[in-house]
Amino acid sequence: MILEIKDLLAEQEIARLRDIASATKFVDGRASNVGYGEKQNLQADPSDANAAEASKIVTGALMRSRQFADFAFPKRLLPPMLARYTPGMKYGPHADAALLATPTGPLRSDISATVFLNPPESYEGGELVLHLGARAMPIKFAAGAAVLYPSTTLHEVAPVRSGERLVAITFIESFVADEADRDVLFELGEISALEGNNVHPVNRMRLEVVRQNLTRRWSGR
Amino acid sequence: MILEIKDLLAEQEIARLRDIASATKFVDGRASNVGYGEKQNLQADPSDANAAEASKIVTGALMRSRQFADFAFPKRLLPPMLARYTPGMKYGPHADAALLATPTGPLRSDISATVFLNPPESYEGGELVLHLGARAMPIKFAAGAAVLYPSTTLHEVAPVRSGERLVAITFIESFVADEADRDVLFELGEISALEGNNVHPVNRMRLEVVRQNLTRRWSGR
Amino acid sequence: MILEIKDLLAEQEIARLRDIASATKFVDGRASNVGYGEKQNLQADPSDANAAEASKIVTGALMRSRQFADFAFPKRLLPPMLARYTPGMKYGPHADAALLATPTGPLRSDISATVFLNPPESYEGGELVLHLGARAMPIKFAAGAAVLYPSTTLHEVAPVRSGERLVAITFIESFVADEADRDVLFELGEISALEGNNVHPVNRMRLEVVRQNLTRRWSGR
Amino acid sequence: MILEIKDLLAEQEIARLRDIASATKFVDGRASNVGYGEKQNLQADPSDANAAEASKIVTGALMRSRQFADFAFPKRLLPPMLARYTPGMKYGPHADAALLATPTGPLRSDISATVFLNPPESYEGGELVLHLGARAMPIKFAAGAAVLYPSTTLHEVAPVRSGERLVAITFIESFVADEADRDVLFELGEISALEGNNVHPVNRMRLEVVRQNLTRRWSGR
């Protein structure tokens, strides 16, 4: 399942991230290649002090989002990185690597996330394109919105034709490794959140027992 | 989970089964031993024409029961057999065999069922005792009621002290082989059946999608 | 993964199926409801002799398709049914049922298929819409083409606004029940088919061993 | 499976825990709600220095118990907490939450444990009631004894009618997440411990190989 989180970032967070982006050194994205496609982009130099502040803002926004928690069951995430695509840049079709090196040992990438920082009308091209077999799904959300998709998905960033694509990206290791498992838990969580008070307390509790027991079964195994 | 189905059999079915029992030849139960404990009981001779009628009555009652369908997800069942325990008879602790021979190939016994045919007050002892570790659970239901329990359960029939324990027993191969899986599906089915009209149609449909997708995932794999 | 099979049907098969459709009695689709959404369509009366011929044509086309075999690992399929949507008709969001009744016992629906019989420009609306979380994917292929998608997918048929949507639909039980497993096997099969002669025979054989061993592991378990 | 550990605590440990309980501040149990039922009890204030000593005593007793090790395969446990139920208090039906917050990250609760600190004859009501479908199993063990049960179990604490129910509770993350897996390993361990010297050394070793290989397979996956 593919999740859109609208308004993940507040207006002032978007503004601050854009300021950081203009004051930060960017380096060739191939330096930190986590996938296998033809990659032509720029990424914030992780040794630049600004990179840490940007990471912290995006991490904080994800961590306060109920949708993120219910969808991702996050265990750990790679510090979010700023990435920039100027005209002609792209990232060819690829799937993200399974195990990403981190200072505290490899992180298994279960879910990939892109947070959009520029308004879609300010650049042409640059869609995140998810390949789902017969059909491709192009995605270009509003500034401050995020898209989350399974790291198993073949995807690419289409060439930017004008303007600048500025995003933050991260990779999440989930307590619930399997996509289909997470989908079931997300649905049960949404139904419970939306209908909680409409159902008899006994049945609400029974539904909660099912949800907890499936979470238990699918966590960390 | 252990299920009681009250009033599985109608009054006239109970009466007919008791009549059949008194007109049928019973043989030493060890002839068709499907478990591993010390077995001392009598079972209806399967070559007796009456045995087929008894099987048919009990099978029909199970097949028309919604609780049975929602709990057992039945794929095949062994023809139900009449069993009789007179004073002194018992069936020591055992678990039922995994694969039972049938004319159409081995049947995997996932769920075991006992249908009680005599009133509990008409015989002393003869409880079906389920061993669940620290504690044992003795079961003796009304005539016409059935108990279903996972075939993995260590269990025994306590010695009959007076009167006669008359039951029908059968073993069910389920589409959903795993007990914990069946428990989840049963709960979702009950919640849906009890609360269906209280929730918004969209969420009712979402719950149904979850239930169907879990059934699909856990069926026949 | 979602598969498009172009030119599944030959021209004369399309023509014959349209002829059959015009000569066959159609009944309210709710009579054979296999899903849970709001259903407003017409389906060929299965007791009409023409229905059997239509089934046979579509089954034959699927069975001769290498793409179908490599994607679906078909074990059994429900006899394909003709369905017709005239203006105003639709099938609301739903997922297909897990277990479908057939004369030879329940069939587990792993993959759902729609074969398009009318040209897309001959009717407005009537798209098959797959819901994949954040985004919906509308599908309307050429006459004679088929789309296959996991039966777990929430989907709907959008209301027809003009013209007639004529399709054949079927449900497939696969040897390989899990979607992610089938995706891996499909990819390995495609790579092997496309690159076979480019690689050293020893490595070609090693790849085939992997493919056979994964098929074995994931088949019928 | 449900395990009773008799004499988990020594006499002086029981006495010390009761002394601690009378000297410790108790707060409303809803402050640390790890389940979903209607909760009316008191729990030792974790910021009270006494709470740490009580935790340490109970943890030590569990860690020296061979039965605990063979049944639970403990990886981590939540610091045991003292809980008190005075007349009228209860904890309605619920299942324990799957993931419990701890200072070192979420702990998956696989097994729940209750250690009884007051003699059963000193209070009326207050049974731990496990719901296993058709039948409930009420549990009230001797002071110093513990009961362990899968955290998946729907359970409740019946209202206390007189006297005081004083217990310590904890939640265990197991190397072996699945209940049925743990049951198999526990049985093989018990058989091996009880029969070790009766069997030929080669077969004893073969049994040990099976036990180690199943432990390996089911650990931490």
Added chain:
Amino acid sequence: MILEIKDLLAEQEIARLRDIASATKFVDGRASNVGYGEKQNLQADPSDANAAEASKIVTGALMRSRQFADFAFPKRLLPPMLARYTPGMKYGPHADAALLATPTGPLRSDISATVFLNPPESYEGGELVLHLGARAMPIKFAAGAAVLYPSTTLHEVAPVRSGERLVAITFIESFVADEADRDVLFELGEISALEGNNVHPVNRMRLEVVRQNLTRRWSGR
């Protein structure tokens, strides 16, 4: 695990199979290729009436063998075929196909079997060579003996240098699809068979419960 069954065939069965082999038409083995290696051998023409008698003899011998039952948990097997390798013939490295066509639908090949019909000293070369990574294991058993190995194993038949390699081969679909699962059950079965009377009846029954419950869990899923 690799199993040798000594004396699978009685002397007169070996003699009869050799007589059949000399009276039967053999055809190029590539006609019924079930693997992927370079195959140069001869197989009995399945349309020859003798082939059916040979199949029946070998099937009967397997079915009466307790070792075969305990190791293979056979569900179905392909009719055994006679194969002959004369000097220069061989079957290059390959693994057996996962799904084999049969008149009653595809059979999943879980276990492969070779029954040796000529004495090893009567031909040079012709070893069945199992490749297990770093090391190869050459196998050439006595006439009447059989070797069973997982169909996942990369293997070959080394070139025959003199004499004639005459064997019967078959492929078995097991109730227990996974090799590691079968190994555990085989070990528990052997321990139980060898030590049964040395252990206390209660523990013998507990071991049997474990064995039945694991068989149930791993059968047909």
Added chain:
Amino acid sequence: MILEIKDLLAEQEIARLRDIASATKFVDGRASNVGYGEKQNLQADPSDANAAEASKIVTGALMRSRQFADFAFPKRLLPPMLARYTPGMKYGPHADAALLATPTGPLRSDISATVFLNPPESYEGGELVLHLGARAMPIKFAAGAAVLYPSTTLHEVAPVRSGERLVAITFIESFVADEADRDVLFELGEISALEGNNVHPVNRMRLEVVRQNLTRRWSGR
């Protein structure tokens, strides 16, 4: 699968390890028994400062080996230990324990490794013998070579008849716990490494996506 890594150690590393062995105190191997067989050998005293240097040399050699990485998917490993067998010493049949105590908590032993430090012609006997059912596989590699095998394998060290068997041994917890899973990933990795440039970049990328997605699925679950 069983892997041989030739030339794991450089000449000077072998020499240094032999020097360390002669300068280090060895103690009875039963002091650190991680298996269950009859053990008669000597192991370097872990409290001897030399033991740490030897561990470091062997760990470094494993960590720089691409074959080790592709075969073992190492998460953690027990510090390698020197072991010495003089004439008459042996280690009877056993399988390694599933969970090994370490200062940072139990390590699950998925793969066992032996690094040979003396030339095979310098001692008689002392083979590592892997038992694979019908046949045993004796292993005695060159000085500086290593053998890796699944910790599930029943194995022994044959009695040394003359000379000295000097080895380093270690146990590896893998990201990919299951042997069959690791075998598939190793094969895909080898094919990709050997054939990478021969195949079309799109198919190379598709193969890489399969490999990453299977690694993801099988890692740490």
